[in-house]
Amino acid sequence: MAEPRPVLEMTGIVKEFPGVRALSGVDFRLFPGEIHALLGENGAGKSTLIKVLTGVHSLDGGTITLDGQSVRFASPLQAQQAGISTVYQEVNLCPNLSVAENIFIGREPTRAGRIQWKQLRRKAAELVDRLGLDIDVTAPLSSYPLAVQQLVAIVRSVGTGDSVAEGSGTKVLILDEPTSSLDRDEVLELFALMRRLKEQGVAILFVSHFLDQIYEVCDRMTVLRNGTLVGEHMVSDLDQVGLVQLMIGKALDQLEELHDHQLHSGVGEPLLQADGLGRTGGIAPFDLEIKKGEVIGLAGLLGSGRTELARLLFGADQPDSGKVTIGGKQVSMSAPNDAIAAGVAFCSENRKTEGLVPDLTVRENIILALQAARGWTRPIPVSQRDELVAKYIKALDIRPANPEARVGQLSGGNQQKVLLARWLITQPKLLILDEPTRGIDIGAKAEIQKLVVSLSEDGMSVLYIAAELEEVLRLSHTIGVLRDRRLVAQIANGPEITTSRILETIASGEHQ
Amino acid sequence: MTTTSRWRALTHHQLFWPVAVLVVLLLVNIPFTPDFFSIRMSDGHLYGSLVSIVLFGSPLILVAVGMTLVIATGGIDLSVGAVVAIAGALACSYMSGQADQNALSGVLLAMGLALLAALVCGLWNGFLVARMGIQPIIATLIIMVAGRGVAQLITDGQIITVNSEPYKLIGGGYWLTLPFSIFVVAVVVAVTVALTRRTALGLLVESVGGNAEASRLVGIRSRRIKIMVYVFCALCAGIAGLMISSNTSAADGNNAGLWIELDAILAVVIGGTSLLGGRFSIGGTVVGALVIQTLTTTIYTIGVPTQTNLVFKAVVVIVVCLLQSPKFRAKVFGTKGRGRATGPAETAAVAEAAPKMEVSR
Structure with a gap:
């Protein structure tokens, strides 16, 4: 067990937004030298708690004690100066600058107003070295993959404070979903860094949707639900099933139902046919047939060409070889409009940048695709529009169920549902879902997977991309395996197909 | 409790601050011009400071309304001042060549020519921005600079004066006791609101400005939308150009509409439309333009x-x-x-x- 005195203690935290009580009386404590998981469904209050702690939001009630002293931060900068650093899911660094510059940006060692470049590089190299990372600090940040950039972001944040040279200014490090876009090896490297920081006495607050990762790296966890504290447990005292029940507040029927479900066999005639479709630098030419009511899952490592394949089928990128036939008619695929007109819908993996219009309301975001298809001169009649929107908000259980809410203020899972509603409303023949369950909580995840099953039972074809093989395996009739930007195999799902079989195919590039 | 919450709802209304500023600016005038708010009737026309603010502010309101839509798509149009000059120059130079400047057909043709030229300018801007992918500030800079030259070419470097009763009506005439330009502005604003809010155009414009890539992936033909707003903006500027030259019965290629693009952008911003694009408010823009015109008037009255x-x-x-x-x-x-x-x-x-x-x- 860690020492009895917590480095950070939050008691009775209350935070209200107009009309919503985001946190009601939450207690939270963090001990030095521990990795502490903060868990809960989307909208449970995890982000709000972090934002209240780091001064992004003001506090409406309760106290925060850091190192025995009562504190209240008015800005993230103040929190950082007091020793609380945060690294977010998206890397907020400058890719065109060198690693060393990124680590010291805004606090470069200077003499008489001039930056001491040599000293800066030396210090950066020391810092990186002491944390056991093998990174050339003079190389531009963009020459490293996203995972390494994330590590650099962490190095930067622990190197904050006056004692930059010692790198010990940080008492509390908050990692908000750092692993959501990393592959397995990269996650391991991140964990190694986290453990080293832990040994140096840093208290780490870790937020992740991957329960396996929590069990791998964390010591203790705090579970929130609907803005209240559900419990604080040692990781060793609570198994995954118990944890999930705590998080969603009900038994696992929903998920188990899905585990037992049988793939329906009502796959019909061919819907879409791609012949030699390819794009240089994207994906090598491939042939693919999608049947009516069929779910095709794409498996492969990050960067293996899953997204690129999907984008070609939607006309989001222009193919430079091959052709696509949908329902017997050739479709030019020179722009998304062509694909949409042929009944294809595409939910991008990047909800924020390629999906939502954050300033617009839930209602406006939902009707956008349908309205675009009708053209600007034919607005959807108000009564019909409101009815449709209400229907889908209800069917997908979008919360808050307020069509006038700004979509940017919704939680990740609900934003994903808004995107789904946007396309379902157009009644597509083929729905392409690129990582629809990334970064959303387990309850919403199960709902979306159930939805995919019922849509395909109703005759809609689905192209499903997910990083988790179990997810792909559970839902798909056919599994397309990608490797090095090539569609290497198409495997008909069956009882003998297991995740390890798929993994073998990914690893070897062959399917027997 | 209800009064405070009502007060809060009021102060949080999008138009509260622009309107508050407008009212304060108007009140500032009273110590200097005690009869600032009085409106008197003479010759069957209404006169007064308030009337002249709207009258002189009319071209700015028109240009700013067009600018609002361009800004909502995440763009900007610096060429409106030059379009104002071109429209005025074309109309006046055509009329000055006519034997009978008071012939209605000639005047209508002159106005049609001017608006056609504005439309071409708008198409050019839209083409550069939407088709060629040139940044709006650069694309519209071309006509901002070259357009003044074109206007001077049309007027031969001279200030062309016209003497036409029908033409005088648009910017300097009266109808139903009020300046005619007020009616023109009212119609343009009403048409713009109907065009954007009665159809889906407003939503699509806000979507393109709010997230261009998401809009493309949702199937919005954003090029078409962008070209449309630049054309619309140029047409508004064209009407403003007719109004200004009509008011002075002269076309000055050099000075007509000079710097109006900056006042228009300012009016849009004061009206609460973000320069980053997305949500827009036509009502806010009108108030914003009135704020600027009132400010200009106030500067003169308080000396x-x-x-x-x-x-x-x-x-x-x-x-x-x-x-x-x-x-x-x-x-x-x-x-x-x-x-x-x-x-x-x-x-x-x-x-x-x-x-x-x-x-x-």
């Missing part, structure tokens, strides 16, 4: 020396922009920092853009 009136204007604009920033209000008035949902980026853009534009004059 600010002409050498320093731009500095005075800049100071007022800074105050307006600060008042609109929820952050600033929270700091100064200590109101709870629950500003409207408008992001800090938006207000920052307001605060930065406005003073710069004025100083550059």
Whole structure:
């Protein structure tokens, strides 16, 4: 067990937004030298708690004690100066600058107003070295993959404070979903860094949707639900099933139902046919047939060409070889409009940048695709529009169920549902879902997977991309395996197909 | 309780601060011009400071309304001043060549020619921005600079004067006791509101400005939308150009509509439309344009020396922009920092853009 005195203690935290009580009386404590998981469904209050702690939001009630002293931060900068650093899911660094510059940006060692470049590089190299990372600090940040950039972001944040040279200014490090876009090896490297920081006495607050990762790296966890504290447990005292029940507040029927479900066999005639479709630098030419009511899952490592394949089928990128036939008619695929007109819908993996219009309301975001298809001169009649929107908000259980809410203020899972509603409303023949369950909580995840099953039972074809093989395996009739930007195999799902079989195919590039 | 919540709802209304500033500016005039609010009838026409503010503000309102849609798509149109000059120059030079300048057909043809030229300018801007992918500020800079030259070519470097009763009506005439230009503005504003809110155009414009890539992936033909707003903006500028040249019965290729693009952008921003694109408010823009015109009038009535009136204007604009920033209000008035949902980026853009534009004059 860690020492009895917590480095950070939050008691009775209350935070209200107009009309919503985001946190009601939450207690939270963090001990030095521990990795502490903060868990809960989307909208449970995890982000709000972090934002209240780091001064992004003001506090409406309760106290925060850091190192025995009562504190209240008015800005993230103040929190950082007091020793609380945060690294977010998206890397907020400058890719065109060198690693060393990124680590010291805004606090470069200077003499008489001039930056001491040599000293800066030396210090950066020391810092990186002491944390056991093998990174050339003079190389531009963009020459490293996203995972390494994330590590650099962490190095930067622990190197904050006056004692930059010692790198010990940080008492509390908050990692908000750092692993959501990393592959397995990269996650391991991140964990190694986290453990080293832990040994140096840093208290780490870790937020992740991957329960396996929590069990791998964390010591203790705090579970929130609907803005209240559900419990604080040692990781060793609570198994995954118990944890999930705590998080969603009900038994696992929903998920188990899905585990037992049988793939329906009502796959019909061919819907879409791609012949030699390819794009240089994207994906090598491939042939693919999608049947009516069929779910095709794409498996492969990050960067293996899953997204690129999907984008070609939607006309989001222009193919430079091959052709696509949908329902017997050739479709030019020179722009998304062509694909949409042929009944294809595409939910991008990047909800924020390629999906939502954050300033617009839930209602406006939902009707956008349908309205675009009708053209600007034919607005959807108000009564019909409101009815449709209400229907889908209800069917997908979008919360808050307020069509006038700004979509940017919704939680990740609900934003994903808004995107789904946007396309379902157009009644597509083929729905392409690129990582629809990334970064959303387990309850919403199960709902979306159930939805995919019922849509395909109703005759809609689905192209499903997910990083988790179990997810792909559970839902798909056919599994397309990608490797090095090539569609290497198409495997008909069956009882003998297991995740390890798929993994073998990914690893070897062959399917027997 | 209800009164405070009603007050809050009022102060959080999008138009509250622009309107408040407008009212204050109007009140400032009273000590200097006691009869500022009085409106009198003479010769069957209404006269008074309020009437002249709307009359002289009409071209600015027109240009700013067009600019609103361009800005909502995330663009900007610097060429409107030049389009104002071209439209006026074309109309006047055509009429001055006519034997009978009072013939209605000639006047209508002159106006049609001017608006056609404006339309071509708008198509050119839209083509460069939407088809060629040139940044709007650069694309529209071309006509901003070259357009003045074109206007001078048309007028042969001279100031062309016309003497046409029908033409005089648009910018200087009266109808039903009110300046005719007020009716023109009312029609254009009503048409714009109907065009954007009765159809889906407003939604699609806001979507393109709010997230261009998402809009493409949702199937919105954003090129078409962009071309449309640039054409619309140029047409508004064209009508403004007719109004200005009609008011003075002369076309001055050099000075007509000079710097009006900056006032128009300012009016849009004061009206609460973000320079980053997305949500727009036509009503806000109209109020914003009236604020600017009132400010110009006020500067004259309170007797600010002409050498320093731009500095005075800049100071007022800074105050307006600060008042609109929820952050600033929270700091100064200590109101709870629950500003409207408008992001800090938006207000920052307001605060930065406005003073710069004025100083550059």
